[in-house]
Amino acid sequence: MKHARIAWSGAVQQAVESDGRLLITQGPHQGRRVGFDEVVWQPPLAPVLQARSVIALGLNYADHARELAFKAPEEPLAFMKGEATLIGHRAFTRRPADVACMHYECELAVVVGRTARRVKKDDAYDFIAGYTVANDYAIRDYLENWYRPNLRVKNRDTCTPIGPWLVDAADVPNPMTLKLQTTVNGEVTQSGSTADMIFNVPTLIEYFSSFMTLQPGDLILTGTPDGVVNVHPGDVVVTSIESIGALTNTLVKA
Template sequence: MKLVRFGPVGMERPGMIDEQGRLRDLSAVVGDIEGRTIGPEALDRLRALDVSGLPVIDDAVRLGVPVANVGKIVAIGLNYTDHAKEAGRPIPEEPVVFMKATTSLCGAYDDTIKPRQSIKLDWEVELGIVIGTLARSVSESQALSHVAGYCLVNDVSERHFQNERGGTWDKGKSFDTFCPVGPWLVTPDEIGDPQNLAMRLDVNGKRMQTGSTANMIFACATLIRYVSEVMTLMPGDILITGTPPGVGLGMKPPVFLHVGDVVTLGIDGLGEQRQTIVADTRGA
């Protein structure tokens, strides 16, 4: 099952992609796609729906973040051996955990705003895990039972702020529009093994990242177990799981994003994203 939220920013409505690939409006069935509506029983009710009578929405509509009211975004760094090497970092013995601000969330096709002080804007294709039921100190064997679904994420990063401005990574990861999610939230029954998904990212049509979730250092179940030991994961929280090699920082010489560049990315079964890099023209 592929769940979406569509419409203008701040006015998104819940939807579902039917078997013919059409977007159906779920507004008459559920208030929104959020923590309280993505537990197992709620998803079973949506799965049992006869959607043939629900309104079909024009393909041109904007798709927003596929889950509303995200409480927190927990991110994992250096979770692919080759990416750790290209970053000049040791292979982690434990997961590297950082946070992205929820204000960085945006839709899969929304523009990426280049911060005014940005000099090292970078990309990272990642698998996102959306939590469906409260997870606190869960076992690894039970970890995936807490998953509502998976999604495609671009962990947009400003490396100067991340690595050269002191403190933690978070400030280089949390600018507005630095966390495009979607286009869909895909339930686990459609994905099967989350450790066998091909990943890719292009910049201006040139392939930069090619990878597979099979090459994670710490698998999805391990990450949920680990993170749930140090913080409670709530329904609707998003856990993003690291990126394969091929980021701009790792190029020789490094390559970074500029206004006008176009980033496209995808993960098998989770759809594709497209972002255009734009200047920050907003007022203070």
Template sequence: MKHVRFIAEGRLQRGTYDAGVITTPAGKQYQEVAIDVWLPPVEPNKIIGLALNYADHAVELGLEKPAEPVLFIKPNSSVVGHKAPVYYPDGATYMHYENELAVVIGREGRFIRRENAFDYVRGYTIANDVTVRDFVNNFYRPPVRAKGHDTFGPIGPVLVDKEDIPDITNIELRTYVNNELRQQGNTKDLMYTIPELIEFISSFMTLEPGDMILTGTPKGISHVYPGDVMRLEIDGIGALENPILDGRTEK
């Protein structure tokens, strides 16, 4: 199933999504056009980002595969939903998208073995790890300022149950800017797999329900500017779309 959170008729609501129709637990149905605000399908407990997990992206940046997963924390204050604006910071010269498969944890775990890792997964969604490259002065330790701005964490539009994507190891990702294809990759090219990441992270950090692990982005990052529209697609999940506005207009 595909789960959503949204605002319609002035109320926060939840439901399941199928072919453009959302059905609430009470059985009421909404067409997409009736949605006032798309909310992130998950309220993250914590967001754990991963740098340099696609070999072609590492090559793109002129870097070697790290000896172990390179992690960072994305603040919850960065999270916005489908169609919400992303604000371009004043003074930035190189801001870009990062299309990432987001793994949502479903149960608490510590010292999880990789062979049992999927027992702790609830499902998957799309995350855009928006980054200002100007503020990255050490590629292996992405600074908070580069990735932690308000609105730099679009998530959605749906959360897909893991059972509905039985083979997550061969999923296509595509990113369009103003309908132009800019980025394309496949999860088969992850250098550290989802079970390996869950094992590694849980070796020193308790994973809790609602936690999200962003699994990295493939080659193809490029500049985006106010007025652009980013559209991130992941097969089996859907499409996450967000416009970029000038940060000086933010209220």
């Protein structure tokens, strides 16, 4: 099932996709169907799955590491992000006026479903609630060093759109064979597959849960393949992942 979180009729509400429309599943308008264009899309995390930790991966695709002229990491290269970075489908991301290079990153985002501590790879999928699409923008001008992205590169308000859907894990039997694609103003600029991750989803859950407790709603952004290009105010970026959805985002001046 595809779950959404929307603002409509003066309230934030939970909904699911139903025959090309949104069926509201909670609140005073429960049972009402509304169109995709009638709502403001929010990050698709229900109150019981509210992100506490947002963990992101750098250089988790070998081709992207080569694209940036970096050596592929020997263990997951991770950094944390704040919740204020998250925005929803069809929202606007601010591009600072003083930067020369800001690029998108189409990423599979894993949503943790239950408390995970010292989880083994073979059991990792049991701890996943579902998946969504993330676009983890990076501002290369601010990069201090390749192995530890600093806050101004990756932890900026509005710079991590996610959505539009949270797709139940049961509906994605193998998240490691999904095609990824990005278009900028309708032109395909990035394509890849989750099969090319250096550290796959079970490996990441085992790794992170070995030293920190993952909570329901925590997000793991799993990295991006090659094909990132500089984007500018006015550009419409669509990051899509097979079986998960297509996330639309527009750049505006900061």
